[in-house]
Amino acid sequence: MNPILQAVVVAKQQVSDIEVRYPTYHTELVNTLVEVIQKQSEGLSDQKRRTEVSQLLDAFGSTVASKQGR
Amino acid sequence: MQLKYAEFHNFKLLENVRLEFSTNRSLPLTVIRAENGSGKTSVLWALLWGFYGTRGLPAGAHELRLTSSAAPIDAPVDIQVIVEFERDDGHGKTAYRMIRTVQETPRGGDRFERGPVKVRLLRRTPAGLVDVDGDPEAVVAKFLPPRLKSIFFTDGDDVQRFISGESIHGRQNRVHEAIRALLGLDSLGVARDDVENVVAKLRRETAKSAGSDLESAEKHLSEITEAIATKTTELDALTERRSRIASEKAAIQKELNEVRGIGNIDEINAEIKSREGELARLESAEDAILTSMRIAINSQDASWALASESLLSGYDILNGLADRRIIPGTSIEVLTDRLDIGTCICGTDISDGQSARAHVETLRSEQRKVSESRSRQTQTFHAARMGRATYQGQLEDRTDFAHRRTELLTQYAENRDAIKNAGLRIEVLKEKRAGIDEERVRTLASRLENAERKLTDVSESIGRLEGSLADLEDRAKLATDAYEKAERASKVNQTLRTKRLVAEDLKTLISNTLSVLESQYVERVSTRMNDMFMEVVGSDPELAGAVFRRVCLSDGFDIMVHTIGDGHLDPDFEVNGASQRALTLSFIWALMEVSGQTAPRIIDTPLGMTAGGVKQRMVEAITRPPSESDPPFQVVLLLTRSELRDIETLLEQRAGATQTLSSNKDYPVDLTHDWKVEYPVIRACACNIRQFCDVCQRRYDDEHGLIARGG
Amino acid sequence: MAEIVTPYTSQDLFLTRAFDDEFANQLVSRSVDGRQPFPRKIDVWWVAIVVGAAIGHRSRLPASDKLTKFNTGAILGREPWRVTNLELLALASEGEDIISKPSDVVRIGHEYAMTGLDWLADKVRGSSQPTITLMTALAEILPPK
Numbered sequence: 001m002n003p004i005l006q007a008v009v010v011a012k013q014q015v016s017d018i019e020v021r022y023p024t025y026h027t028e029l030v031n032t033l034v035e036v037i038q039k040q041s042e043g044l045s046d047q048k049r050r051t052e053v054s055q056l057l058d059a060f061g062s063t064v065a066s067k068q069g070r
Numbered sequence: 071m072q073l074k075y076a077e078f079h080n081f082k083l084l085e086n087v088r089l090e091f092s093t094n095r096s097l098p099l100t101v102i103r104a105e106n107g108s109g110k111t112s113v114l115w116a117l118l119w120g121f122y123g124t125r126g127l128p129a130g131a132h133e134l135r136l137t138s139s140a141a142p143i144d145a146p147v148d149i150q151v152i153v154e155f156e157r158d159d160g161h162g163k164t165a166y167r168m169i170r171t172v173q174e175t176p177r178g179g180d181r182f183e184r185g186p187v188k189v190r191l192l193r194r195t196p197a198g199l200v201d202v203d204g205d206p207e208a209v210v211a212k213f214l215p216p217r218l219k220s221i222f223f224t225d226g227d228d229v230q231r232f233i234s235g236e237s238i239h240g241r242q243n244r245v246h247e248a249i250r251a252l253l254g255l256d257s258l259g260v261a262r263d264d265v266e267n268v269v270a271k272l273r274r275e276t277a278k279s280a281g282s283d284l285e286s287a288e289k290h291l292s293e294i295t296e297a298i299a300t301k302t303t304e305l306d307a308l309t310e311r312r313s314r315i316a317s318e319k320a321a322i323q324k325e326l327n328e329v330r331g332i333g334n335i336d337e338i339n340a341e342i343k344s345r346e347g348e349l350a351r352l353e354s355a356e357d358a359i360l361t362s363m364r365i366a367i368n369s370q371d372a373s374w375a376l377a378s379e380s381l382l383s384g385y386d387i388l389n390g391l392a393d394r395r396i397i398p399g400t401s402i403e404v405l406t407d408r409l410d411i412g413t414c415i416c417g418t419d420i421s422d423g424q425s426a427r428a429h430v431e432t433l434r435s436e437q438r439k440v441s442e443s444r445s446r447q448t449q450t451f452h453a454a455r456m457g458r459a460t461y462q463g464q465l466e467d468r469t470d471f472a473h474r475r476t477e478l479l480t481q482y483a484e485n486r487d488a489i490k491n492a493g494l495r496i497e498v499l500k501e502k503r504a505g506i507d508e509e510r511v512r513t514l515a516s517r518l519e520n521a522e523r524k525l526t527d528v529s530e531s532i533g534r535l536e537g538s539l540a541d542l543e544d545r546a547k548l549a550t551d552a553y554e555k556a557e558r559a560s561k562v563n564q565t566l567r568t569k570r571l572v573a574e575d576l577k578t579l580i581s582n583t584l585s586v587l588e589s590q591y592v593e594r595v596s597t598r599m600n601d602m603f604m605e606v607v608g609s610d611p612e613l614a615g616a617v618f619r620r621v622c623l624s625d626g627f628d629i630m631v632h633t634i635g636d637g638h639l640d641p642d643f644e645v646n647g648a649s650q651r652a653l654t655l656s657f658i659w660a661l662m663e664v665s666g667q668t669a670p671r672i673i674d675t676p677l678g679m680t681a682g683g684v685k686q687r688m689v690e691a692i693t694r695p696p697s698e699s700d701p702p703f704q705v706v707l708l709l710t711r712s713e714l715r716d717i718e719t720l721l722e723q724r725a726g727a728t729q730t731l732s733s734n735k736d737y738p739v740d741l742t743h744d745w746k747v748e749y750p751v752i753r754a755c756a757c758n759i760r761q762f763c764d765v766c767q768r769r770y771d772d773e774h775g776l777i778a779r780g781g
Numbered sequence: 782m783a784e785i786v787t788p789y790t791s792q793d794l795f796l797t798r799a800f801d802d803e804f805a806n807q808l809v810s811r812s813v814d815g816r817q818p819f820p821r822k823i824d825v826w827w828v829a830i831v832v833g834a835a836i837g838h839r840s841r842l843p844a845s846d847k848l849t850k851f852n853t854g855a856i857l858g859r860e861p862w863r864v865t866n867l868e869l870l871a872l873a874s875e876g877e878d879i880i881s882k883p884s885d886v887v888r889i890g891h892e893y894a895m896t897g898l899d900w901l902a903d904k905v906r907g908s909s910q911p912t913i914t915l916m917t918a919l920a921e922i923l924p925p926k
Contacts, residue, residue, distance in 0.1 A: 014582040036261045043204040053264040061569025360815025377834035384869030453865040
């Protein structure tokens with residue numbers, strides 16, 4: 001099995017330990033995880049990749065914040 | 071990923087060699103038949119160089135020249151390696167071609183000049199071959215992670231690296247790394263670090279925007295986190311060190327036991343001392359016997375014994391005179407004594423007044439009147455009487471000189487024998503002791519003590535560090551709580567806070583996923599490795615005499631070998647070469663299967679040290695075609711003719727491609743035909759394992775039943 | 782019983798020079814250990830006499846330049862039984878009257894000793910263990926049991 005797929009399967013189980021901030025939080029968290037991993041296959045330098053991951057999380061964080069109504 | 075073919079130009083002796091690899095799913099094996107010195111290592115290195123450059127070569131070979139040592143000086147040589155391979159990237163198969171070129175000019179001896187290396191990675195598209203986007207080396211590194219090259223390209227002895235090496239810690243790390251890399255866990259690790267980076271960044275931003283309280287709480291937390299990282303690195307180093315010392319200690323102990331096995335030196339010394347004491351006593355006894363002999367020789371007993379005839383004869387003359395009353399039968403002294411006592415020798419009362427007394431007195435006065443010479447004769451007679459009586463008595467009870475002599479000579483001989491035996495025994499013991507080499511035992515014992523001390527020290531340091539770390543972790547928790555409290559207390563931007571919490575959630579998710587995956591994989595690899603190993607070494611745990619019960623990967627990423635009876639063996643030095651090879655190959659195969667990795671497995675001389683059943687089963691296990699549901703794989707074996715022996719049929723059944731490599735350096739000793747080339751070179755030919763041709767024929771090929779290949 | 786010894790105190794006692802030169806060191810030693818069979822030269826002389834008597838042969842004395850005087854009869858005071866035995870040997874050789882002629886008794890002793898010294902020399906020559914060698918060799922001249 002594709003290693004990423006493997007990771008997703010397990011992540012889906014493990015995510016239940018995390019606090020549900022809003023109904024679809026878990027699914028979105030796992031998706032973000034996949035996106036973060038995929039950044040590694042874009043041939044970017046470490047610096048660039050971290051910046052992009054940061055942007056990714058920034059965007060997701062904002063979404064979460066607005067969904068939580070704050 | 072599957073190799074299709076490789077071309078080598080001027081790489082060492084590989085002047086112009088092309089190798090084809092089998093891409094047939096049901097015939098995953100490619101056999102390259104080559105004797106030692108015929109290019110097996112060169113092929114391996116050429117592939118490594120082709121993919122990774124000089125960094126891909128084994129340690130120690132990075133600085134080596136790539137041109138043949140027979141290449142003329144000052145003449146530039148174009149070295150090139152081309153590898154064509156195929157890869158399934160999820161959207162179907164893509165063909166690639168890797169081309170690495172460099173110009174090298176030998177300058178005499180080991181010196182050379184090398185120009186810049188040109189690397190191209192081309193992808194086959196409908197429009198033809200196209201350079202890939204990005205750095206070709208980076209792309210290849212993704213297909214074949216350099217860290218794992220020893221898994222993909224394995225030389226027979228290299229195969230040991232997962233189970234032997236300077237320390238258990240080192241081995242565990244290599245195994246851990248291999249698992250991570252192959253099972254894609256690497257990327258999770260990297261992802262986690264990337265996210266952690268974001269968490270730290272968000273904390274700093276939050277702290278800055280919220281004011282000094284939060285800032286200092288953040289700073290405090292950062293410091294603790296950094297301290298934890300530093301101490302963790304220290305701990306790793308110490309753990310590695312401890313493991314190394316423990317291995318050293320075990321080796322010393324083993325050597326000491328071997329030397330001691332000859333015998334306990336203290337016991338031997340004690341026995342030697344005791345025997346030497348015994349020897350000294352025996353030597354004293356000998357002196358005593360000799361002294362007794364001396365006394366005996368010079369004694370009256372000896373005189374009587376030796377000269378008895380003459381002495382008795384002389385005595386008889388005097389006795390005769392006494393009988394004829396020419397000399398008195400009794401001496402004056404005796405008569406005087408008797409008169410004093412008052413009783414005659416015969417018992418008669420001769421005290422004062424008795425009539426018998428006068429008779430004795432008369433006898434005495436008569437004796438006084440005897441002449442000088444008679445007087446002398448009388449003296450001698452009486453003196454001799456005693457000697458003679460003693461002698462007669464000794465003869466009767468066998469205590470005469472003759473008997474004594476025999477007795478003493480026997481004692482002497484027996485004592486001599488005992489001395490000889492004691493001496494021999496001492497020599498034997500001394501030799502035994504010399505075998506122990508006291509010096510060596512002392513040295514080893516002292517080194518052992520040293521190692522134990524170091525081990526204790528390191529363990530103590532580790533204990534302290536672990537204590538510090540636990541401490542720090544407690545403080546980290548407190549600092550985190552403090553931070554969060556400060557965060558809540560301050561009028562912090564809630565959005566920022568949410569972002570940080572989300573990032574932390576993600577980090578936790580990734581960490582947990584990583585550990586679960588690791589342990590799942592460890593278990594699967596472990597099981598698969600065990601199945602294959604037990605199949606190869608042929609141990610049925612139920613059979614009496616089977617040594618191996620089970621092999622597995624521990625949680626600490628250690629390859630463990632369990633024996634029947636619940637014992638276990640250290641795979642490094644308690645398992646024999648053939649089993650070590652089987653173990654490592656099983657581990658690699660298990661890894662590749664569980665991870666679904668399709669990288670090719672190229673192995674040089676995998677079967678050294680194996681024979682018979684193990685050899686058969688090993689080849690059977692590593693060349694078995696994949697089942698329907700398994701991904702395809704490739705295995706390339708570089709084998710000598712002797713490695714091929716006894717498994718020809720099996721190899722023929724599994725090989726989808728075979729070639730032979732030969733070197734003209736082996737002419738005329740082993741190679742039959744002269745290639746008529748003035749410099750050493752390696753050539754490939756299409757001969758399979760049952761054939762020979764003008765290029766590869768060796769002496770005795772026809773004796774081994776090989777047949778000429780037409781053309 | 783010094784009385785027994787008195788007639789002999791002024792008699793000279795001899796060994797052959799040859800024997801003395803060759804064997805004194807090998808055979809005579811005052812020290813207690815038994816490696817050498819004889820404590821003093823008188824003991825050599827006496828055992829030689831006894832050996833000569835055992836063999837049953839008296840040999841003529843060589844010229845006086847071939848003899849060496851090692852002591853006088855006074856030394857026999859230590860073991861008076863030797864005087865007695867010497868007289869018995871003399872009696873056995875030359876009859877009852879010999880006993881009033883101490884010099885003849887001593888002569889007879891010397892004649893036996895010459896035989897004995899030859900035998901001793903023959904047996905112990907070259908031996909590093911003369912006591913053992915001698916003890917063993919005596920078997921040849923001990924009367925049969």
